[in-house]
Amino acid sequence: MTDSTTALSSRATLRRALGLRTVVTTSTGLAFAALEYLAAAGLVVYVAGDSAWIPIVVAGALALLAYAFFGELNGMFPTAAAIRLYMKRAMDDRVALTITLTYLTTIVLVIASDAFIVGSALAHAFGEPAWVASIWIVGLLTIAVVTNLRGITVAGLLQDVATTVVIAATLAIGVLALVRSGHGLHTPLQPLRGHHPGDFLEAVALGVFLYSAFEWVTTSAEEVRKPASIQRGMLIAIGILCVVCAVATVAMSHTLSHHELTSAYPQLYLGIAALGHSGLWVMAAVTAVTALNTFNGGFITASRFIYGTAREGSLPRQLAQLNSRAVPWVPVVALGVLSAAVALVVALTHGWQVVVAVGAALEGMIYGVAGFCAVRLRARAPDVPRPFRVRGLRVLGPLGMVLFGALAVLASVSVQDKFDPAPLVIILVAGALSAFYVLRVLPGIKEREAARRAARPRRRPGR
Amino acid sequence: MASTEELLEAYAEWRGRSNGNPRLTSMVRGWDRVIHFTTVDTEQGFTMRVAGQQLSELTVGHEGQPDVVVSGSSEDFCDMFWGDLNPSEKYMSGEITLLGSQQDVMRIDAISMVAFLDS
Numbered sequence: 001m002t003d004s005t006t007a008l009s010s011r012a013t014l015r016r017a018l019g020l021r022t023v024v025t026t027s028t029g030l031a032f033a034a035l036e037y038l039a040a041a042g043l044v045v046y047v048a049g050d051s052a053w054i055p056i057v058v059a060g061a062l063a064l065l066a067y068a069f070f071g072e073l074n075g076m077f078p079t080a081a082a083i084r085l086y087m088k089r090a091m092d093d094r095v096a097l098t099i100t101l102t103y104l105t106t107i108v109l110v111i112a113s114d115a116f117i118v119g120s121a122l123a124h125a126f127g128e129p130a131w132v133a134s135i136w137i138v139g140l141l142t143i144a145v146v147t148n149l150r151g152i153t154v155a156g157l158l159q160d161v162a163t164t165v166v167i168a169a170t171l172a173i174g175v176l177a178l179v180r181s182g183h184g185l186h187t188p189l190q191p192l193r194g195h196h197p198g199d200f201l202e203a204v205a206l207g208v209f210l211y212s213a214f215e216w217v218t219t220s221a222e223e224v225r226k227p228a229s230i231q232r233g234m235l236i237a238i239g240i241l242c243v244v245c246a247v248a249t250v251a252m253s254h255t256l257s258h259h260e261l262t263s264a265y266p267q268l269y270l271g272i273a274a275l276g277h278s279g280l281w282v283m284a285a286v287t288a289v290t291a292l293n294t295f296n297g298g299f300i301t302a303s304r305f306i307y308g309t310a311r312e313g314s315l316p317r318q319l320a321q322l323n324s325r326a327v328p329w330v331p332v333v334a335l336g337v338l339s340a341a342v343a344l345v346v347a348l349t350h351g352w353q354v355v356v357a358v359g360a361a362l363e364g365m366i367y368g369v370a371g372f373c374a375v376r377l378r379a380r381a382p383d384v385p386r387p388f389r390v391r392g393l394r395v396l397g398p399l400g401m402v403l404f405g406a407l408a409v410l411a412s413v414s415v416q417d418k419f420d421p422a423p424l425v426i427i428l429v430a431g432a433l434s435a436f437y438v439l440r441v442l443p444g445i446k447e448r449e450a451a452r453r454a455a456r457p458r459r460r461p462g463r
Numbered sequence: 464m465a466s467t468e469e470l471l472e473a474y475a476e477w478r479g480r481s482n483g484n485p486r487l488t489s490m491v492r493g494w495d496r497v498i499h500f501t502t503v504d505t506e507q508g509f510t511m512r513v514a515g516q517q518l519s520e521l522t523v524g525h526e527g528q529p530d531v532v533v534s535g536s537s538e539d540f541c542d543m544f545w546g547d548l549n550p551s552e553k554y555m556s557g558e559i560t561l562l563g564s565q566q567d568v569m570r571i572d573a574i575s576m577v578a579f580l581d582s
Contacts, residue, residue: 013529080565081557151566153566219565222565222568223563223564223565311552312552320576322490322576324489326570460473460541
């Protein structure tokens with residue numbers, strides 16, 4: 001029996017294995033954070049009238065490119081540790097680790113933003129003053145940290161239901177808002193009318209962010225019944241995200257005022273446009289449900305990754321400490337504290353569009369890096385089996401690197417259609433801190449670990 | 464390549480340390496699982512069960528429906544059971560592969576880490 005057939009038969013007999021449905025809902029749910037609504041509303045200002053669906057469709061096509069890169073890489077390394085495996089094979093490990101640690105910033109930002117958005121939405125829905133949102137933020141993150149520390153995770157079925165509710169409700173509210181507006185779409189096919197072509201590219205960069213994190217489902221590669229489910233699931237998720245985001249964004253541009261679009265809870269106003277006051281409560285509930293996926297997926301993905309990297313010896317050993325429920329408690333608490341701090345800063349500065357821009361730029365960067373890895377590994381590891389092989393990678397790879405790189409740069413210097421280097425500064429600081437750690441701190445950690453191991457005699461007899 | 468006897472001896476050491484470690488037994492409370500080990504070099508299968516906070520003896524051959532399947536070389540398994548090898552390093556380098564939920568995978572790594580933490 002070959003390795004691959006052994007793996008397949010083992011998968012088939014696993015007691016708990018994920019099917020395609022859960023892969024689709026996981027991929028969609030990870031991408032569809034509460035921040036999605038703000039990114040969608042932010043995208044509207046870059047294009048004319050109700051043409052926001054166009055950059056979303058273009059971004060969807062680019063997401064397909066990213067899907068192709070991740071599909072091939074995940075097929076080669078079907079493991080939760082895939083990002084470490086393919087990056088360190090494709091480039092110098094120090095560069096790989098610097099990029100990976102910088103990319104982790106996105107997870108913190110998404111968790112923080114979701115806490116802020118859900119907190120703000122709930123405070124608004126309950127008619128509370130804006131500062132109460134801070135209490136909601138701290139409360140929500142405390143709940144997320146405590147449930148994570150207790151080892152409680154959202155079961156597959158609950159995740160399926162939660163994502164389905166969020167997607168179906170958003171789609172229904174979007175369609176209803178459009179229908180009940182009582183007037184036709186404005187310039188639905190002329191995104192550039194009164195806008196610079198650069199604005200359209202900016203809109204596409206934000207559009208890419210609407211799909212971002214769909215690829216995190218690749219960390220479930222070891223749990224699926226059929227390996228191909230990961231690739232299929234990502235593809236279906238991109239299709240779902242394209243339709244829902246296009247409808248929600250056009251509905252927002254069509255029915256919301258500038259003030260409503262630039263608020264911290266445009267989705268609540270969309271709910272009101274669709275169903276009146278009850279729509280506000282529907283969307284407040286939907287926003288809260290999105291947090292379930294984000295907090296569950298974000299905390300688990302990030303904390304387990306940090307744990308694995310610490311166990312591998314690339315992060316301080318303290319980050320691999322486990323509590324009595326085998327949960328890496330230091331990363332979980334650190335993520336919670338860091339996310340709360342970022343969320344409170346966002347609440348104080350109203351800088352959520354900066355967070356959106358940072359997220360969009362980092363996603364562009366990581367998609368470009370994925371393209372680079374896929375191309376590089378064709379030369380460096382030609383013999384590794386590729387169950388999902390991208391056709392025309394020689395052209396698509398460099399094309400993806402250039403496009404995603406350009407979008408990342410664009411997104412990093414623009415906030416709300418104005419030049420603003422704040423996102424770039426944040427990314428550079430995160431990158432510099434990561435590089436400092438990798439180049440200056442990590443060698444010392446590795447040296448001490450090597451000395452500790454050398455001092456310990458081998459336990460295995462006769463060795 | 465490690466022989467079956469070497470693997471069973473190494474596992475017995477691992478099991479003794481794990482079952483005698485109060486922190487570890489607390490960590491596997493309510494975590495009753497069937498784990499299959501597959502050696503890729505000797506093409507052998509082994510089964511370990513966790514039930515009632517205790518690790519079972521290692522049986523030769525795959526028995527029952529697994530929650531987790533761990534594949535690696537017989538040498539790596541032997542070293543891991545003796546506590547001479549950090550399985551996370553091998554996992555992150557792709558030399559040990561796993562099938563199963565991330566939570567279950569974490570527990571196995573936790574066992575291998577905590578069992579030898581104090582020595």
